Amino acid sequence: MNRRLTQRGRERRRQLVEYAARRFAENGYHPTSVAEIVAGLGVGKGVFYWYFSSKEELFGEILREAQQELRRCQEQAIADEPDPLRRIELGIRTSMRWLGDHRHLFTLFQFAVTEDRFRGMLRRGEDVAVADAVRHIKEGIGAGRIRDTDPMVLTHAMLGVTNHLARVMIFERGDAPDDVADAAVAFCLDGLCGPPEKVPAAYR
Amino acid sequence: MNRRLTQRGRERRRQLVEYAARRFAENGYHPTSVAEIVAGLGVGKGVFYWYFSSKEELFGEILREAQQELRRCQEQAIADEPDPLRRIELGIRTSMRWLGDHRHLFTLFQFAVTEDRFRGMLRRGEDVAVADAVRHIKEGIGAGRIRDTDPMVLTHAMLGVTNHLARVMIFERGDAPDDVADAAVAFCLDGLCGPPEKVPAAYR
DNA sequence: CGGTTCCTTGACCAGACGGTCAAGGGTGCC
DNA sequence: GGCACCCTTGACCGTCTGGTCAAGGAACCG
Incomplete structure (x- = not known):
């Protein structure tokens, strides 16, 4: 319409x-x-x-506008950051804050994935955001600061961490988005085992 | 009934x-x-x-039985593995394979989270699985092999990686579950930056 | 003022929904 | 055979659904 x-x-x-x-x-x-x-x-x-x-069209519009806005926030946050790893970090922090402020929209994203006709609507928007993150990762790989793995996989791994932690820690446990973002960033950068300098000598 | x-x-x-x-x-x-x-x-x-x-009761039974089965698979896979990090790895690999074999059930889990009355049904089962993973993580922290962070957070971060990668890489892109599991395990253990020995000297 | 466009109303519709139930078939036990 | 129990049938019910539409109000323009 x-x-x-x-x-x-x-x-x-x-x-x-x-x-x-x-x-x-x-x-x-x-x-x-x-x-x-x-x-x-x-x-x-x-x-x-x-x-x-139709009701369906309205739902589509809700999804579209929500994705658009999240993306606008991220672009703005990242705009003049030259370092690719730091751009990734800012992306995670921005997402986390946005999800904290718009938890109801996150629920709708989650629902949309479960029905075919809505999944398509999400995909277009998600693909754009993913392509963007992939660019930063490739840059990080080029600089030898990120291990050489399929950037798409790394991107989706981070997306998974961010979304799931947002849901459980912010929505269900009520933690502060910034704290959760700290944890998410730490995990995405260094995984379970922590930054290299903290790894005991035996495992280096 | x-x-x-x-x-x-x-x-x-x-x-x-x-x-x-x-x-x-x-x-x-x-x-x-x-x-x-x-x-x-x-x-x-x-x-x-x-x-x-009722239709609702049937859905509840579907969720309950699916969670039960996933959990049985995991317990069996982990049973006599003494090393906590390796138990975590096996847990991820088992989940990934199970999700690959039961993708339709995964979709139902995702839907269940989006409606209040079903979320409760999931929670009970999820809490048990999370508590289990938390135990392995604590053991890893005690041994100094995992950095000292809220084990619940680490667990959910891994859950997020596993679930999201399963959905995108296995269901949508059609990758082999075992390959995706490799990627998930690598990411969970060492994050973006990769295992310490691969980090360039400048960043150690 | 009349005319046009934008917006709002709410009764109405056909069809689908979850759920009920009286009735009856099938199987096995005494 | 007769009885009891497990299972199956499908017509039926009240309610609600997404969606339509003829009619009329309100704002603005000439």
Whole structure:
């Protein structure tokens, strides 16, 4: 659905996206009905179908806008950092903070992966972010500071650490995003065994 | 629902669990109706409600049995390995292979996390597995072979790596589980920067 | 003022959903 | 045979779903 919207219209649309995202995350996408969304906003059902052609389209828009915003944050944070390892670190820290501030959107990402028709929507956005991280990793490998392994694999390993730690430590345990980011960065850089200088002589 | 079942009954129940799990994973939990499940098995609707009191209960059973089986595999693989780091490695390898063999169940785990009433069902099982890994990590820390960090955090970091790599590299890219396991183990042990002996002198 | 475009209403629809149940078949035991 | 128990059938129920649409209000423009 692509309508020409006035100021007022854009505001309504924003309301719908925001409220629906919250309800979807709290209650699940399928169990949340269009009727419930419009009732929660105190408007008639026609409003919904004026701005979106279907519930599915709305969900797609939520995903798209969320990914866009996360990506904008990351680009801004990394912008003038010359060191590739440090760019990676900043990426992790930014993600962690963003996830802490938008946990409901993270839940929606997780759900989207579990149904075919939504997985595709995520993929496009994820691929862009991954390609970006891969560039930094390649640079790190070129400089001999990252071991020479498939950069895609390394990227996804870091993504896995970040997402899972965000969910468990921030959402469920209530830890501070910055602390969790510290742990994630340390793990991604040096794994279980810790930075080289801390490895006992016997294992060097 | 707890019934006394004959041999024949147990077989029917197994059919229902298996077929439903596959449909839920392919099509989504909510979009898959009870009617569709029984039709796919060529039986009447009453059969479903003879074995399960609701669709939700069936889903819970699927989760419970899947977790139980994964855990059994891991315990068996680790049983007589004395070295804690190697136990961790074996745990990762076993998970990866199991996930490769049961990708549909992994999708269901992922979905379960996104809805409150199912998250609880997962938690109990996950907590047990995590507590187990934490024990091995503590042992590694005691031996000075793992850096002294919150073992829970390290465990979840590894879980994140394993799950995410399984999804992306095995399910989406079609890589061989054993290769992905190699990468996961390497990353978990030494992170991006690689084993100490490969770190260039300048950074030791 | 009239006209146009943007927005909103809510009754309405066909179909699907999860779940129930009276009835009956199959099997095995006494 | 007769009885009991396990299992199966499928029509049926009330409720809710995503989505439609004719009608009308509000804002702005000439």
